[in-house]
Amino acid sequence: MTPCKRVEIIIDEPLLRRVLAVLDDVGAPGHTVYRNLTGSGNRGTRRGDELTGVFNNCCVVVACEERMAMELAEALRPVLKRSGGMCLISDALWLRH
Amino acid sequence: MTPCKRVEIIIDEPLLRRVLAVLDDVGAPGHTVYRNLTGSGNRGTRRGDELTGVFNNCCVVVACEERMAMELAEALRPVLKRSGGMCLISDALWLRH
Amino acid sequence: MTPCKRVEIIIDEPLLRRVLAVLDDVGAPGHTVYRNLTGSGNRGTRRGDELTGVFNNCCVVVACEERMAMELAEALRPVLKRSGGMCLISDALWLRH
Amino acid sequence: MELGLFLTNITAPPVLFFFLGAAAALVRSDLEIPQAIARFLSLYLLLAIGFKGGVALAESTWSLTMLASLIAAIVLASTIPILAFFLLRRRIGTADAAGIAATYGSVSAVTFITATAYLDLLQIPWSGHLVAALALMESPAIVIGILLFRLYGPRDTAVALQWRELLRDAFLNGSVFLILGSLLIGWISGPAGMDQLAPFTTHIFTGMLCLFLLDMGILAARRLEELRRSGAMLVGFALLFPMFCALLGTGVAWLLGLSEGDTLMLAILAASASYIAVPAALRLTLPEANPSIYVPMSLALTFPFNIVFGIPLYHQIIQWL
Amino acid sequence: MELGLFLTNITAPPVLFFFLGAAAALVRSDLEIPQAIARFLSLYLLLAIGFKGGVALAESTWSLTMLASLIAAIVLASTIPILAFFLLRRRIGTADAAGIAATYGSVSAVTFITATAYLDLLQIPWSGHLVAALALMESPAIVIGILLFRLYGPRDTAVALQWRELLRDAFLNGSVFLILGSLLIGWISGPAGMDQLAPFTTHIFTGMLCLFLLDMGILAARRLEELRRSGAMLVGFALLFPMFCALLGTGVAWLLGLSEGDTLMLAILAASASYIAVPAALRLTLPEANPSIYVPMSLALTFPFNIVFGIPLYHQIIQWL
Amino acid sequence: MELGLFLTNITAPPVLFFFLGAAAALVRSDLEIPQAIARFLSLYLLLAIGFKGGVALAESTWSLTMLASLIAAIVLASTIPILAFFLLRRRIGTADAAGIAATYGSVSAVTFITATAYLDLLQIPWSGHLVAALALMESPAIVIGILLFRLYGPRDTAVALQWRELLRDAFLNGSVFLILGSLLIGWISGPAGMDQLAPFTTHIFTGMLCLFLLDMGILAARRLEELRRSGAMLVGFALLFPMFCALLGTGVAWLLGLSEGDTLMLAILAASASYIAVPAALRLTLPEANPSIYVPMSLALTFPFNIVFGIPLYHQIIQWL
Ligand SMILES: Nc1ncnc2c1ncn2[C@@H]1O[C@H](COP(=O)(O)O)[C@@H](O)[C@H]1O
Ligand SMILES: Nc1ncnc2c1ncn2[C@@H]1O[C@H](COP(=O)(O)O)[C@@H](O)[C@H]1O
Numbered sequence A, B, C: 001m002t003p004c005k006r007v008e009i010i011i012d013e014p015l016l017r018r019v020l021a022v023l024d025d026v027g028a029p030g031h032t033v034y035r036n037l038t039g040s041g042n043r044g045t046r047r048g049d050e051l052t053g054v055f056n057n058c059c060v061v062v063a064c065e066e067r068m069a070m071e072l073a074e075a076l077r078p079v080l081k082r083s084g085g086m087c088l089i090s091d092a093l094w095l096r097h
Numbered sequence D, E, F: 001m002e003l004g005l006f007l008t009n010i011t012a013p014p015v016l017f018f019f020l021g022a023a024a025a026l027v028r029s030d031l032e033i034p035q036a037i038a039r040f041l042s043l044y045l046l047l048a049i050g051f052k053g054g055v056a057l058a059e060s061t062w063s064l065t066m067l068a069s070l071i072a073a074i075v076l077a078s079t080i081p082i083l084a085f086f087l088l089r090r091r092i093g094t095a096d097a098a099g100i101a102a103t104y105g106s107v108s109a110v111t112f113i114t115a116t117a118y119l120d121l122l123q124i125p126w127s128g129h130l131v132a133a134l135a136l137m138e139s140p141a142i143v144i145g146i147l148l149f150r151l152y153g154p155r156d157t158a159v160a161l162q163w164r165e166l167l168r169d170a171f172l173n174g175s176v177f178l179i180l181g182s183l184l185i186g187w188i189s190g191p192a193g194m195d196q197l198a199p200f201t202t203h204i205f206t207g208m209l210c211l212f213l214l215d216m217g218i219l220a221a222r223r224l225e226e227l228r229r230s231g232a233m234l235v236g237f238a239l240l241f242p243m244f245c246a247l248l249g250t251g252v253a254w255l256l257g258l259s260e261g262d263t264l265m266l267a268i269l270a271a272s273a274s275y276i277a278v279p280a281a282l283r284l285t286l287p288e289a290n291p292s293i294y295v296p297m298s299l300a301l302t303f304p305f306n307i308v309f310g311i312p313l314y315h316q317i318i319q320w321l
């Protein structure tokens, strides 16, 4: 089992493709997406009840090495600054199979 | 990046609004909700196949400071005691944008 | 609050029942399942748009003691080797209610 | 029971699809209906039955019997949970007894709808205001169940009763609201409205009911195994208590001089048990009651019993009277 | 306004179901329609209205008026956002003004559809090519809104405009694509195609619209409280600007000599504001604009105003001309 | 091929909606149908076609040809995967060859349904028992594919074959179960049942098929790019092998002396490839086979080929015989 970083990004669902583009740019080894989330933060309540998903959140989880996690965080900062969202990074062990 | 606690609460979907009320009371800075979960624990299997969501679980994630996390945990304890559920707390770094 | 391990398993949705069988075998105290996930990894993009869920991922979260987490990891290894997927293990505190 | 009515009932497509769903779950087929679709179908059925009832109301003249049967419905829905509670309390504890009381005091819209399909097949008329009775009977038992738990339950229940929340969950829950609202809309728009909506609310109705009962069959059969933990006493209760309630309903209808169709509808309302409105409300206001007890009883025993045997059986009894 | 048209409108089942949904949300009932179902209903409505328009096109003869009204539609859809932007810019900032401009320049398919149901009820004919106008009017305002923000917004907007993405989001978004595509299919397959699809696209149409408007009522009422933060000025805008646009549309239709039905449809297109295509596109291309401002205005004020008062009011005005 | 049949086919609304969906995906529109809705539509189609077939069975007299064609169907469904496996095995490895064998040995209900819509349009009759053939042909190829992999695959496959699970996944999967069950229900309830359900299962059928094919168009076109990685050989296989199977099916039907409609249906069953039942079962029992190979072949090539060109082409060939 290898130590790694678990990066967790919460963002508006319409902006998902922008985050995935950032992941591509930094060369993330993979990702998992959780959709149809709701929540609340600085920009108020997101009830997720619009027809278009414009008030839905989604969560992208990326497991990667520390160095890439930092790079990813920097690349995400402007996206999050412009349109809100949250990014958490924590430690994990990755089961190599 | 600021160190923070990541609080993760699994509870019956109908009880979500009660948990959100607790979050309001302790003044949590935000939260994210995952719905339509299934699972199993002390109270048996929750298949999530009822029409009403009465056998669905949901997950509330809150990122906050350590002190608030502890406060939150104490405030949640009676709710979880009365109707079951799970609460995990872990460490994370919060990307400030 | 008790220290514990948080095991997070990402796997194809059709294979969920196999993972749940493994959890049963090692005697995990409970689990939570997130469905309808998408993602990408070594085996390419999983868009989750098939009728059958054959390109959907799901996530199983298990909170348990360290020893059981290691046992679980070993039991999961052949399943993941055969059909792909990801397993992360991290530290958490479990609120005993 | 004569075989005729029974055969008519179980060879109707809706009931056959219920069997099909149950069979799928029993042989562990992966046949499954997405939860969103099941909710859609149930919303559709409530809307359609409410609208139909409202149009029927608009076409009928008001009478004292109508008012009397609505009052009788409320009285039935308030008496039955009290009976159930005192029957069960000593045996299974106050919380679960209160949960079951609320479940059996309330009603099942789908059982009602299946009975209307049965009557329509036999071309026996029934009155639109019974849809109002259906809606009025959903809520009282919830409040009564909670009150019984508060009165007879453990003294140390720390959490104060939130009346506002309780009443809202009981009287404004989605299914009550949708039925009553659609009833009102049907009533306002009358036969002209029916001309516009008939293809949606009437023509495809039986088909949508089939699809929904397919899902109910799956859900009911899946819960069967949970019943083993409940014990024989509760299984007996789930099969016999509805029959007793049906007799009660029949008796009341007989006193009021209701027609054949209306008597059957009142009997089936009394006999049916909720598995939608009640569990949703109880999870919040009575979390001490175990849903793995009252939901399987209502969904896996009483519901199938009523739609397969109950409807023709109660009908037979009414014909004998 | 005469009471007749108004009453005809608000006693039609679709509008009544909108009220029912709004009432459910206001009393905080848990009545809710799953998001997947709401999307299904909206896809259905777009497909059905597109197909219907296409078949109508196949049956009609081409004329210059047709072409002229399509061009007029595009001109309207390009002028209205510019007017809106300069009306609001100084008061609420460039980003939000651009967002509102895009919202009000674009159109609402459901408002259009509700108006067709109203006309069908009164048996007033309207032309199939207005469905094409509906589709053509959805996109221009999005591009114009973005351009206005780029021209008048803060200089330091670091991120370069991604034209490709913008144009795709504007002109190829799902609802535009589905309406235009279904129109084409209706046109190709003509009355023969209609014979095959009529039960699906026409007979159950009003019923599906009722269910969808029930959901719209819930969504609209839920957003009402967000309006408090927007202030009286924007509330006034959301109610008065559509009326002004309706007059504009009516004037243009009058110049072109359109029929009564077509004039009302053009007026309602001008008056309606988008809450589906526009928010989805703006979240990506104009994240600086706050969706909690433009969505509630369009969804909780303009939409209900148009379907409840606007349709009969504009109709009345047209009849006076 | 004469242009007539081909034109009849591609101007039918269902096929046009398939093109529309494919176009939406190719231009990267965000048009999308929620997964729950797609599942609902597919459940609906299976239920409706099964029920229709059952009613047809109830109305027809039993004959030896019927039995013979059911046996022929099973033989076809068992032979085709073996042919496919040995054709491919040396070129792409045992696991993927077994996966493709299972896929092409099994059948596609939607292709079958589209063919019935085509025949109904031309008013050519076909027999209800072919719906039973459809259901019977879904499963055998799954078992045969797995067995071929076990026989010819790597010796060290540590995991023991779980027969119980395999047989359940093959023979009791949701779509087989729903078709056979609905067939049975249609058979039991007969024309009387059809009177009740016709608006649901027949009248709106073509419309629901259109919506579903819209989604299939989106899904198929999205998978097109994955084909590039599969190579020209597999692309050729996905287009030519179905034609060969159609000839095989036609030959068998000719030997049995089937009618024009029934011959086409058997040909299309042989030619079609599964993308629902098979992938779901294979992920569990043959995870070594890459679904990114067999799903795109079946969904993005064989399925469109069959519904656009195949149906009229095979029909033409049958008419020439
Ligand atoms: N403290 C928090 N804990 C958990 N989730 C959060 C938190 N803050 C924000 N979020 C999530 O991030 C989304 C966007 O946040 P914001 O941009 O601050 O409105 C919210 O809708 C939540 O889903
Ligand atoms: N050890 C565990 N690991 C992960 N999830 C759990 C665990 N225990 C309980 N849960 C979740 O919490 C829900 C309620 O737990 P309980 O009240 O113990 O039945 C379960 O349905 C699971 O979704």
Ligand SMILES: Nc1ncnc2c1ncn2[C@@H]1O[C@H](COP(=O)(O)O)[C@@H](O)[C@H]1O
Pocket (backbone or CB within 6 Å): A028, A029, A030, A031, A032, A033, A061, A062, A063, A064, C010, C011, C038, C039, C040, C041, C042, C043, C044, C045, C046, C057, C083, C084, C085, C086
């Ligand atoms: N580095 C990663 N970070 C997050 N999720 C991953 C990662 N790698 C793989 N996954 C998830 O695991 C699934 C299967 O991975 P694989 O077997 O590598 O294709 C993917 O579809 C993703 O959902």
Ligand code: NA
Pocket (backbone or CB within 6 Å): D080, D103, D104, D105, D106, D107, D245, D269, D270, D271, D272, D273
């Ligand atoms: Na009852």
Ligand code: NA
Pocket (backbone or CB within 6 Å): E080, E103, E104, E105, E106, E107, E245, E269, E270, E271, E272, E273
């Ligand atoms: Na407009």
Ligand code: NA
Pocket (backbone or CB within 6 Å): F080, F103, F104, F105, F106, F107, F245, F269, F270, F271, F272, F273
């Ligand atoms: Na085949």
